[in-house]
Amino acid sequence: MSPLPILLSLLLSLLPLSVHSQIPTVDATAVLASDGNSITYLARLALNTTPVFDSAIDSRFAMDTNAQVVSFSNTSCPAASKLGISTLVTGNTGIVAAMFDSFVANIPILCRKNSRSIAALGSKNTALPAQISRSLGLPLRFAYTLRDTSASIFFGKTAWIQYTQIVPPVTVPVEFMQIPLKLDGAASYMVKMTGIGIKAFLTGQEDNVEISVTQRFTTLPPKIYGFVVAQFQQEASERKIKRASTSAYNGKLGLCYQMRSSDVTRFRNVTMVFSSKFRWSVPADKYLVPKPGTSNVFCLAYLELAAGNGSHGVIGTLQQEDRAMEFNLERKSLGVSSPLIGALISP
Template structure:
C-alpha cells in the first residue's frame, strides 16, 4: 500500500509540474496593440489622431479620437467626473469617469512631477472643489493646449481605455485594456481642435503617459506611421513587432530600419536625437555639438534655428537653380513653380546625419510641400534666432516613414520614405479577424 501511495504522489507531482510548465510556456498570439491614425487639416495646422475605445455601452465599445502628442506628460480629454456612476446617470454623448482625490498620491505626483510647465495663464491648483454627495476634494491639474498653448484646469481621474491586439499582420477582435490616470477638461478646451478630436493621448516617456500603462507581454516600443492623405488611415503599434504593410505582406518593416539613440532632455518627456550635420548632395552643413533635435507630432514642418536655416536654404537653392522659382507662400520662403510635376525630380534629397553616423534621408515627398496646384515649397521653416530647441523635426517629415520609439533600449528606428519601397503608411490591413 505504501508503494502505491508513493507512486500516486509521484504521478500527481508530475502532472502538476507539467501543468505549471505549460502555463509558464504560454505565449499569446498577439505581439502588439494596434490603432488607426487619421490626418486632420481643419485646424490651424495639420494634426493626427489615434482612435481608442473608451467605454462599453449596449454590448459595444464607444470609439473616440485623441490627438497624438509624443511630448505630453499625461492624457486629458473631454469627460466629466462622477463618484457613483450608474446606468443612465451619465448624460448622453458624454464620457463619465471616476475622480482621483486630492489626498491620493497620484494627485501629488501629477501636480509636482509629471505636470505641464506652469505658464502665466495657468490658474493655481487648489483643493477646494468636490463633487455632490462625495466627501473628498477633487484633484485639479493644469493642461496646456498643444494648438493654442493656452492653459486650462482639468480634474484628474481613473480612466479606462481599450485597444485591439495584433500580430503585426492581422487585427484580432480580442481587446487589451489600460487604466491610466487621465484628466477631464471642459468641452470648450477643444474648440480649436480638429473636428471629432476631443482629447490628447500622451505617448511620451512620462510615467503618466499611455505607454507606462501598457504592461506585459508587450514590449515597451511605440511604432508610428503617419498617413500623408486625409482619405486613408495610418497605423500606430505598441509592442515588439513584427510589422507588415501591404502589398509586401511578408516583409517585416523592422528590416528597413536604421537606429540612433534617443536622448533625454531635462525639461521634457519628449523624444530627442543627436544630429551631426545636414547633407545636400555633396555639401555638408555642420551643426554645433551641443544642440538639441526634438521630434514632434504637433509641429507640422521641421523648424531650424535661423543660422542653420539660412545655410540649408543657401545650399538647397544652389542645387535647385534649374527649377523656376515662385513667390513665397506664408510659412515658406523657398518655393518653386511645378506646372510640370516632373520637374520635382530635380530636387535633391536632404540627409540628416545622426550622432552615430546613420543617415535619415528626407526625400522629395517629405521635403517639398505642394501648397497649390502649381507651387511647391521647401517644407523646412525658419524657427527664429533663439528658439527653445535648435531643430524640431515635424510631422510632414514623418509622413509615410516608419518610426519605432524603443523605450526599452532608448533608440529610434527610422525607415526613411516607404514610398520608395512601393508601400505607404496607409497600407496596413485593419480587417478584424476572430480573436486568437
C-alpha cells in the same frame, strides 16, 4: 465574457491562414489646419468602466508625444476608467484577419472641460506606452507610421517585417537605424543632429531637435536653415527652375518655385546626419510641397527657428511619412526605418 474573442476564434478557424501576430494597435485620422503646418492625428480609443464593447465611449484622442497623461474632454471621468485599444490580428500572408477591442484597466485619465482629448505618448510612467506595457506585460516601446491622411500606433513589439505588394506577397525585414534619444528632464523626444546637406554638407553642428507628431514642417536653427536654403537655391538655379513671386500658407513658406511635379523628383535628397552617424535622406517630395490651389508652384517646406522661440528645432511629420518610427524607452533609442514598401507587421 465578451462574445467578440469567441467570434474572433471562429473566424480565424475558417480563414486559410495561420495567425502571425497580435499587435495592440491604434489607428488615427489626420486633420491638417489651414496654416498647412499644424497637424493633428486623431486616434480612436474607447473609454469605458466595464469591458462591454457595445457601451464603450468611442472617442478621438489627439496623438501627442509631449503629453504624459491621457486626458479626456469631459467634466468628469467614470470611476475605474478603462481605455479600449484595438488588437490587430494578422496572418502569414500579411492579410488582416481580424481586429477586436481589448481594455487596459484603471489607467490615470485627466478630465478637462472644453479641451481636446489627448493620447499621451510621452516617456513618463503615466503615459500610454508605460501604462500599456505594465497592463499587458509588453516591452516598453512603441512605434508609429504616419501618412498624410492617417496614422497607426503599435505598442510593445520588438521585431517587424513588411509585405510587398506583389502577389503572392513576400516578406521583407524592416531594418531600423538607431539614434540615441534624449529623455532625461525633457518632455519631448529629442535627438542630436550633427550635420545636414544637399550637395555639400554643413558639419560640426550639434543641435538637439524634437521628433514631433503635431507639426508638419521641419523647423531648423538659423545657421542650418540658411545653409539648406542656399544649397536648394543653387540647385534650382542649376536646373533653371525659376522662383515664383508668391508664398504659401499666409507667408509661412516664402521660397516657392515654378515647376511641375515631375521636376520635383529630380531634386537631390536633403540628408540629415545624427550623433549615431545615421544619415536620414529625405526625398524632394517630402520637402517640397505644392502651393494650395495651383498645379505648377512648389514651396520649400522648411521653417526657420525664430529667436527666443525655444532652443531646439523640430523634425516634422512630413519627413517622417511612410517610415516606421520606433521608440525604445528601455534603451532610450529611436529607430528610423527606410521608406516602407508595404504594411508593417510583427512576425
